[in-house]
Amino acid sequence: MEWSDILTAYQIQSEEIEQITERVYKIKSNSRQFALKKSNLVTDDLGRWLAIYQYIQHKQIFGFVPVYQTKDRQPFYQQQTDIYYLMPWVERRYSEQPIDEYGSVVHAMGSLHASTMAQHEIASLRQNKSTLEQQFYQEIVSYREQMITSIRYFEAKRFMSPIELQICMYYRDMEEIFNNIEKWQEIYLEELENNDQMKYTLCHGNIKPSHYVLTPASTYFLNWEYAVMASPTFDLVRYYHYLFQFHDCDMDKVKESFSIYCQYINLTDYEKALLVLQILSPSNWLQTVLKCTQPTASNNNVRNSIEIEKQYRKLLFSFELQEYIFETLKREKVTET
Numbered sequence: 001m002e003w004s005d006i007l008t009a010y011q012i013q014s015e016e017i018e019q020i021t022e023r024v025y026k027i028k029s030n031s032r033q034f035a036l037k038k039s040n041l042v043t044d045d046l047g048r049w050l051a052i053y054q055y056i057q058h059k060q061i062f063g064f065v066p067v068y069q070t071k072d073r074q075p076f077y078q079q080q081t082d083i084y085y086l087m088p089w090v091e092r093r094y095s096e097q098p099i100d101e102y103g104s105v106v107h108a109m110g111s112l113h114a115s116t117m118a119q120h121e122i123a124s125l126r127q128n129k130s131t132l133e134q135q136f137y138q139e140i141v142s143y144r145e146q147m148i149t150s151i152r153y154f155e156a157k158r159f160m161s162p163i164e165l166q167i168c169m170y171y172r173d174m175e176e177i178f179n180n181i182e183k184w185q186e187i188y189l190e191e192l193e194n195n196d197q198m199k200y201t202l203c204h205g206n207i208k209p210s211h212y213v214l215t216p217a218s219t220y221f222l223n224w225e226y227a228v229m230a231s232p233t234f235d236l237v238r239y240y241h242y243l244f245q246f247h248d249c250d251m252d253k254v255k256e257s258f259s260i261y262c263q264y265i266n267l268t269d270y271e272k273a274l275l276v277l278q279i280l281s282p283s284n285w286l287q288t289v290l291k292c293t294q295p296t297a298s299n300n301n302v303r304n305s306i307e308i309e310k311q312y313r314k315l316l317f318s319f320e321l322q323e324y325i326f327e328t329l330k331r332e333k334v335t336e337t
Helices: 003-010 043-059 101-115 123-127 129-155 162-169 171-192 233-244 251-264 269-279 283-293 301-327 330-336
Strands: 016-019 024-029 032-038 077-079 082-088 118-121 197-203 212-214 219-221 228-230
Touching (some): 043 197, 101 197, 101 212, 101 233, 101 251, 123 129, 129 283, 162 171, 162 283, 171 269, 171 301, 197 269, 233 251, 283 301
Antiparallel strands (some): 032 082, 077 082
């Protein structure tokens, strides 16, 4: 990194540069503080990122930490293959007043989505319903085949390794998840017939604690490198999957946060089915099982076991959330009356 070139590009004179993380630097200059981020962007990403940046500027979206321009009026600086951008340093201020983190983040997410919401036609999906049905069927068959193949292979051994025993213990839970995926596939296909449009919003794309700053007054999102225009479920899935990897995830708060979110974005039953199918997908778990049980896998059994448990925990918490979401379906209320 050539600091002189970067500082010259942004026309700042540094008094002190402190590395905060592998990619974030804190720059002090003339009583001001800046955050310089060495992004994960590559040259091919710049068109999308610039379009999102311009959209945010045009919409004047609240909660977006501004990005400074270089002397060439670019919101980034490229040094060979590395791409940097500069923002004001936002200090995390701690208060004796407790902050409901789940609620605060979801309020901010809901506000972001509501302020950028548009409608997207889904007639083409409905026209291809038979293809979707076949894809769903093949998907669930594949999940079950992968699972049962692994279980039979492990049980054929005289002695199972601890990891193999761990995977076998999860078989019943996984079968229950597969059954619920089938149920939600049916709901999705039924609701596809009842909807002409779905919501389309600006999604941050990677909401997690290192990418937002909570203050008593507001929540600010950082790092918009993965931002896209997509279904609002895109952000919800990634945020919930981040939370679900931790054993102490507060599911009562998660359920409450979902209710808060729905006050901003009134998800249709079709969109709720889409959300559940995304969070309940066992693809990552099955890939982890395959990776950790291959002969070429790392000999670090503890690390492999932790990774399998983490992916399983995501599914377990997702299963609990889908039960709550099922109770909110409008179609169920109609059926009951």
